[in-house]
Amino acid sequence: MPIDVVADVMANRRLSSDYNVLALAAPAIAAAASPGQFVMIRPGRSHDPLLRRPFSVFEVLRDQHGAPTGISLLNKRVGVSTGLIYTAQAGERVDCLGPLGRPFSLVDPPAQAWMVAGGVGLAPFAALAEALCGRGTTAVLFYGARTAAELFYLDVFRALGVELVLTTEDGSLGEHGRIVAPLERRLSSQRTDRPVMVYACGPEGMLAATARTAARHGRACQISVERIMGCGLGGCYSCVVPMRSDDGRFHYVRSCIEGPVLAGDQIQWD
Amino acid sequence: MPIDVVADVMANRRLSSDYNVLALAAPAIAAAASPGQFVMIRPGRSHDPLLRRPFSVFEVLRDQHGAPTGISLLNKRVGVSTGLIYTAQAGERVDCLGPLGRPFSLVDPPAQAWMVAGGVGLAPFAALAEALCGRGTTAVLFYGARTAAELFYLDVFRALGVELVLTTEDGSLGEHGRIVAPLERRLSSQRTDRPVMVYACGPEGMLAATARTAARHGRACQISVERIMGCGLGGCYSCVVPMRSDDGRFHYVRSCIEGPVLAGDQIQWD
Amino acid sequence: MDLTVHIGSLTLKNPLIAASGCFGYGVEYAGIVDLASLGGVAVKGLFLAEREGHPPPRIVETPAGMLNAIGLQGIGVHRFVDEKLPELRARRATVIVNICGTTIDEYVELARILSDAEGVAALELNISCPNIKEGGITFGCSLTGTFDVVSAVRKVTRLPVIPKLTPNVTDVASFARAAEDAGADAVSLVNTFLAMVIDVETRRPKLSNIVGGLSGPAIRPIAVRMVYECRQMVKIPILGMGGIAEARDAIEFMIAGAAAVQVGTASFVDPFIWPKLIDGISQYMQRHHIERVSDLIGTIDTRTRDKQWISS
Amino acid sequence: MDLTVHIGSLTLKNPLIAASGCFGYGVEYAGIVDLASLGGVAVKGLFLAEREGHPPPRIVETPAGMLNAIGLQGIGVHRFVDEKLPELRARRATVIVNICGTTIDEYVELARILSDAEGVAALELNISCPNIKEGGITFGCSLTGTFDVVSAVRKVTRLPVIPKLTPNVTDVASFARAAEDAGADAVSLVNTFLAMVIDVETRRPKLSNIVGGLSGPAIRPIAVRMVYECRQMVKIPILGMGGIAEARDAIEFMIAGAAAVQVGTASFVDPFIWPKLIDGISQYMQRHHIERVSDLIGTIDTRTRDKQWISS
Ligand SMILES: Cc1cc2nc3c(=O)[nH]c(=O)nc-3n(C[C@H](O)[C@H](O)[C@H](O)COP(=O)(O)OP(=O)(O)OC[C@H]3O[C@@H](n4cnc5c(N)ncnc54)[C@H](O)[C@@H]3O)c2cc1C
Ligand SMILES: Cc1cc2nc3c(=O)[nH]c(=O)nc-3n(C[C@H](O)[C@H](O)[C@H](O)COP(=O)(O)OP(=O)(O)OC[C@H]3O[C@@H](n4cnc5c(N)ncnc54)[C@H](O)[C@@H]3O)c2cc1C
Numbered sequence A, B: 001m002p003i004d005v006v007a008d009v010m011a012n013r014r015l016s017s018d019y020n021v022l023a024l025a026a027p028a029i030a031a032a033a034s035p036g037q038f039v040m041i042r043p044g045r046s047h048d049p050l051l052r053r054p055f056s057v058f059e060v061l062r063d064q065h066g067a068p069t070g071i072s073l074l075n076k077r078v079g080v081s082t083g084l085i086y087t088a089q090a091g092e093r094v095d096c097l098g099p100l101g102r103p104f105s106l107v108d109p110p111a112q113a114w115m116v117a118g119g120v121g122l123a124p125f126a127a128l129a130e131a132l133c134g135r136g137t138t139a140v141l142f143y144g145a146r147t148a149a150e151l152f153y154l155d156v157f158r159a160l161g162v163e164l165v166l167t168t169e170d171g172s173l174g175e176h177g178r179i180v181a182p183l184e185r186r187l188s189s190q191r192t193d194r195p196v197m198v199y200a201c202g203p204e205g206m207l208a209a210t211a212r213t214a215a216r217h218g219r220a221c222q223i224s225v226e227r228i229m230g231c232g233l234g235g236c237y238s239c240v241v242p243m244r245s246d247d248g249r250f251h252y253v254r255s256c257i258e259g260p261v262l263a264g265d266q267i268q269w270d
Numbered sequence C, D: 001m002d003l004t005v006h007i008g009s010l011t012l013k014n015p016l017i018a019a020s021g022c023f024g025y026g027v028e029y030a031g032i033v034d035l036a037s038l039g040g041v042a043v044k045g046l047f048l049a050e051r052e053g054h055p056p057p058r059i060v061e062t063p064a065g066m067l068n069a070i071g072l073q074g075i076g077v078h079r080f081v082d083e084k085l086p087e088l089r090a091r092r093a094t095v096i097v098n099i100c101g102t103t104i105d106e107y108v109e110l111a112r113i114l115s116d117a118e119g120v121a122a123l124e125l126n127i128s129c130p131n132i133k134e135g136g137i138t139f140g141c142s143l144t145g146t147f148d149v150v151s152a153v154r155k156v157t158r159l160p161v162i163p164k165l166t167p168n169v170t171d172v173a174s175f176a177r178a179a180e181d182a183g184a185d186a187v188s189l190v191n192t193f194l195a196m197v198i199d200v201e202t203r204r205p206k207l208s209n210i211v212g213g214l215s216g217p218a219i220r221p222i223a224v225r226m227v228y229e230c231r232q233m234v235k236i237p238i239l240g241m242g243g244i245a246e247a248r249d250a251i252e253f254m255i256a257g258a259a260a261v262q263v264g265t266a267s268f269v270d271p272f273i274w275p276k277l278i279d280g281i282s283q284y285m286q287r288h289h290i291e292r293v294s295d296l297i298g299t300i301d302t303r304t305r306d307k308q309w310i311s312s
């Protein structure tokens, strides 16, 4: 069951002029969260902004004994609430409801885990990588951003033993271009008897391309979708994603409770 | 002409669980303000709360050379915006428009100045007392509050040479009861050939009683009224006060531009 | 302290109802709220058949409000009765079913089916959904349409019949009167205000449906006025709603004339709102020495004051 | 870059007008805004005679909005012409006079007086003030009333005639049509939404007038929808308003169909808003390579998308 806490801001680390990592004191949510789940955040108490906003659980924070103390969010400033989260100061309080949604399902060796992240779509993968590496699963992170300065936490992933494949749109780091290109090449070169699970999160165009690429290569693919969410609990039906129906048509499912992680080959990309 | 500044909060001094003094960096407003004028404050940038709120200029703050650096507000938390002002932290920014309205007119010796303050109605009198004492005018502050802990800045007034007459509703300091009682007695005992100007700010009941008492004793009285203000500039007609007309009826004047200081004997108290 | 209120033959244990479309089918919230602790649960608007609703984007936030154009995605009445009602019954929820139709016959058919089902406490007739042409809004914007659909449903059910009125009319009270005349047990108001937001960068509407319904605190003062107007026009109870986010707001609607209130948008913001609302109402009653919450209904004091002064 | 827009025979130097009742008689703001820099100044609603208006409290804040029930306090048309118009003229303001009457004859009389006065650019007929019974709202809520008052004024003046419509009706576009049919040069919309707030501690309305008009960002999405609806019904220009607080909002109204916009409540919050709005609009035009601001009017793109996905 999700819980709602008034979480103290423990720290706010600015990564760039648009990105920051906000650490929230929320031990119970931290203890309950699985990789791929999200929280609904409300950074103020007025009616403007009104609704909460969904954020992936980026890291589970722990004290020196390993006990969960809180979570962090990787935030990209795009509008009102993400702006408030960008400027939040330690000591402020933020309403935090979670953990919510269906997490990623993890794979064990010999299966490999390939994570595909675009921009702020990196958010669910820090926790996922930790969980995967913890069970010895070989993990690769395909990570694309606009520019080198927006490729974050590379050391953290390296320290976990994750292989990094990077792209930037301006060519300032890694391969020049979009992240689906190296993913595609690697899928083509991977022996088909070596099991691979593809995980993806990022802009919708990238998700669609990843799902199609994975499908073409016969690889299962778990997509974390990002829809506008009114409630995060299945109450409002705002967050729907079209899923293929048996009759060749589609039906809408609520990505907050049936997702945010959905099977790439079942989503109706159009 | 009023100016609008995005003022840095320089300090926030809590006086009690409801009262605080907020220091704002606003040199130009500080330089232009006269005692009795007010500013329109907006402590946030969202549409909720929406409108600015009026606050008296409490102190004009100066650097060591005496140059104005900002103003302070004496704030009493009663609702949304005053709540935000109560919790504002140094470094936050606050929209501040002013100075606005007609100030008190000052009196010179031998006239005495008797200031009558109820609760947060103390706000305009720190600046007024400073100006009056600066010109050698004998000043008395009649100051009533609920309880001793809500009588603020007594030392400041004493240091200026202001005589203090205090009342509390619970009798914890000064006379037990309301402030109009000692004012009334003092007016009765004051020789009529000794000129006195009464200044008053506070709850409306107190203002009406003060105005009536002053009138009964033939003393001029300047009242600073507090009305709900939409704009502070004469644009909305929300802040009106009924003033006596020659024909025995009344007409409404906008207290933001014709006040907030109005002649007590011309206000239609009813 | 007595929190019960009466809506026709129905007694609610308190005046707080989860608003239709804002609480799924109720079962989604079973882990968060004790459904039996609510005065009622108005489930998502149901047609006879399943519907997919509108393509996303389906909501957009606005100042102190939100627009929605869900398009009444839903599982249809049969699956509701089979799949959701048993759990709602087991959890002892007071279930108000919000029904939508294209024709009077559809409303009648829905009413028949739901009258036969076990565990339905009342029918709320959605004749006010602004987002789909076939969602009864043609009934809701016409006095005779309102009268006709309410009378037809009235004839086939013993359940309390509660038409839900649209605020997008000149004189909402006349619609309340038409509903009362047709035999409604109560009226619900307001549904959402027809509205739109345009993305200026693309010049396209932010909702796929172009227009949507405005809900949330932004509309509260209009909704309170409408409840107040209807209170003067009809005797049947009013279920008031529109932007309730705190106990104070619920009390405001009751003072304006509502016998019970519904909460929609605010429960998105705070799904744990229900016990807070009940506590807040109880504290208010204690502070004001009010024994029965129903003693608040319609007690607004509108004596004009000659007084020019706020306090004194 | 060309910011001019045309309202009938009138050319405004930009589409930004100070909304009536929110800018006094204009002269109050002369020290803050260069009045000549505005597209127009709609002065406070004027009756023939002086009026004191309603007792305070006259406004109350609501979520992202405010209610007002000023009650049209005003100096009457004669004092306006004598005392205010000369200064407005001297400051080269484009003056739109908002007029109110109890009878058609009063509107006609006001129109006559103002047509003879020097320095009036247009007449805005206030047939939509929700706060006073005698403020024309009876005309504003009836199609024939709207038609009759507009035609009567039309006959006696060559000034552009701009009825201001109320949003408190089922179908605002039909009122725009009635106004157009009667010879209006443009329509203004929206006036405020009838609303109320009750103080739960005292159970009294927060406004002395019980009800008041809701304005501010809260109503913006409803107002935009109404402009969009009217745009489809009439050819005459629309002066759009309701909650505009940023350049983006003004542009949104224009894309929805407004030829010009008015700003009320937001100028209380930020009296220095005008140059910011002009800058914001200019920057938008530059970014989107728009040469004439009038090229924005009604350019909303409502092609339905089959697309299920927001970005791609
Ligand atoms: C399951 C999930 C997990 C997410 N995780 C993260 C994360 O870890 N870090 C992060 O920075 N962002 C994340 N997002 C996206 C984030 O929720 C939006 O960026 C945020 O809601 C925008 O809020 P705002 O007030 O800043 O923007 P607004 O001012 O409301 O709008 C700005 C833009 O953001 C879009 N938008 C608004 N609300 C949402 C929403 N709920 N979802 C998606 N887009 C929206 C609007 O269409 C608009 O284009 C996640 C979204 C989902 C659904
Ligand atoms: C000229 C003038 C000078 C003032 N100086 C000071 C001062 O120095 N220090 C100080 O603490 N307060 C001062 N006030 C009062 C202060 O403006 C209000 O307390 C404040 O506006 C309340 O805002 P809020 O958002 O906290 O309250 P809200 O949540 O808006 O309302 C809470 C209560 O305050 C009342 N109220 C709301 N707005 C106003 C308003 N504009 N004026 C009066 N009452 C209002 C409401 O009726 C309600 O009862 C002054 C008022 C005026 C007119």
Ligand SMILES: Cc1cc2nc3c(=O)[nH]c(=O)nc-3n(C[C@H](O)[C@H](O)[C@H](O)COP(=O)(O)O)c2cc1C
Pocket (backbone or CB within 6 Å): A236, C019, C020, C021, C022, C044, C045, C046, C068, C070, C072, C098, C126, C129, C164, C190, C191, C192, C214, C215, C216, C217, C241, C242, C243, C244, C262, C263, C264, C265, C266
């Ligand atoms: C997402 C959403 C879906 C809604 N669906 C329905 C519905 O199916 N049937 C209905 O009668 N009202 C529906 N409504 C209207 C609400 O029940 C309620 O009347 C309105 O939102 C005002 O209340 P609020 O401001 O508390 O949300 C919906 C509202 C929202 C926000």
Ligand SMILES: Cc1cc2nc3c(=O)[nH]c(=O)nc-3n(C[C@H](O)[C@H](O)[C@H](O)COP(=O)(O)O)c2cc1C
Pocket (backbone or CB within 6 Å): B236, D019, D020, D021, D022, D044, D045, D046, D068, D070, D072, D098, D126, D129, D164, D190, D191, D192, D214, D215, D216, D217, D241, D242, D243, D244, D262, D263, D264, D265, D266
């Ligand atoms: C305090 C106040 C007074 C108003 N007075 C008038 C008026 O005299 N005549 C009129 O036509 N509209 C009047 N209005 C309505 C505004 O002109 C405008 O239509 C409405 O406020 C919506 O715009 P906004 O949201 O930008 O304020 C008034 C509005 C306010 C807030």
Ligand code: FES
Pocket (backbone or CB within 6 Å): A228, A229, A230, A231, A232, A233, A234, A235, A236, A237, A238, A239, A240, A254, A255, A256, A257
């Ligand atoms: S966000 Fe409300 S149903 Fe998914």
Ligand code: FES
Pocket (backbone or CB within 6 Å): B228, B229, B230, B231, B232, B233, B234, B235, B236, B237, B238, B239, B240, B254, B255, B256, B257
């Ligand atoms: S506050 Fe607007 S006229 Fe005085």
